[in-house]
Amino acid sequence: MSSIQVRPATLRDAKAIAEIHVAAWQDAYKDLLPAATLDGISVQKRQAFWREAIDYAEPQVLVAHLDNQIMGFAGFDRSRDKGTPATTGEIWAIYASPIHWDKGVGLALWDAARDGLQEEGCTKVTLWTYLRNERALRFFELAGFKRELGSVKTTEVGGARLEELRLQRSLV
Template sequence: MSSIQVRPATLRDAKAIAEIHVAAWQDAYRGLLPDTTLDSLSVQKRQAFWREAIDLCEPQVMVAHLDNEIMGFVGFDRSRDKGTPSTTGEIWAMYANPVHWDKGVGLALWDAARDGLQEEGCTKVTLWTYLRNERALRFFELAGFKRELGSAKTTEVSGTRIEELRLQRSLV
C-alpha cells in the first residue's frame, strides 16, 4: 500500500483544493454556520482565490495526495497577526476532504507545514480556529498546540457571530 505524499501545490491543483475547501467547510461547520451560507459556497470563487495564492506563493500551499488523488491541503506563511515577530509562522488554512478524515492526511500536512516554517526560520507557529470546531481543536492539541489565553475574539461570518481562538506551539 502506498503512503500519503505531500508536495507543493501547482496551478493545476487549484480546482481540487477549492473543491476540498468547500466540502470541508460544509461538513465541518454544519451547525456552526447557517446552512444557507454553507450551501452557497462557490468552488469557482475558492478556485480563483487558491490560483492566486499558489501563483504568488502567499501563503505557501502544499497538497497531500495518494495515487495522484489530492486528499487535502495546507496554506502557511508568516503570521498575519499585528505585532508578531517575523519568526512567528501561521497555518492560514488546513483542510482534508471529509471522505479522507481520520486517515493521516492532517498529520502529513502538519508535518510538511512545520518543516516549511522551520526552513523559513520560524520558531513558533499559530493558527486561528472556531471555538466550537471540536475536531480541529482535538487534532491541533494532539499536535502540541496550546490555546492562547485571552486570544478569543468574536467574528462575523455571513451575519452569524462566532467565537475564534488562537492556538500556538513552539517549533524548536
C-alpha cells in the same frame, strides 16, 4: 506507515483544493453556520483565491495526495497578526476532504508545513480556529498546540457570530 505524499501545490491543483475547501467547510461547520451560508460557498471563488495564492506563494500551499488523488491541503506563511515577530509562522488553512478524515491526511500536511516553517526560520507557529470546532481543536492539541488565553475574538460569518481562538506552539 502511511503512503500519503505531500508536495507543493501547482496551479493545476487549484480546482481540487477549492472543492476540498468547500466540502470541508460544509461538513465541518454544518452545526456552526447557517445552511444558506454553507450552500452559497462557491468553488469558483475559492479556486480563484487558491490559484492566486499558489501563483504568488502567499501563503505557501501544499497538497496531500495518494496515487495522485488530492486528499487535502495546507496553506502556511508568516503570521498575519499585527505585532508578531518575523520568526512567527501561521497555519492559514489546513483541510482534508471529509471522505479522507481520520486517515492521516492532516498529520501529513501538518508535518510538511512545520518543516516548511522551520526552513523559513520560524521558531513559533500560530493558527486561528473556531472555538466550537471540536474536531480541529482536538487535532491541533494532539499536534502540540496550546490555546492562547485572552486571544478569543468574535467574527461574523454569514450572519452567524462565531468565536475564534488562537493556538500556538513552539517549533524548536
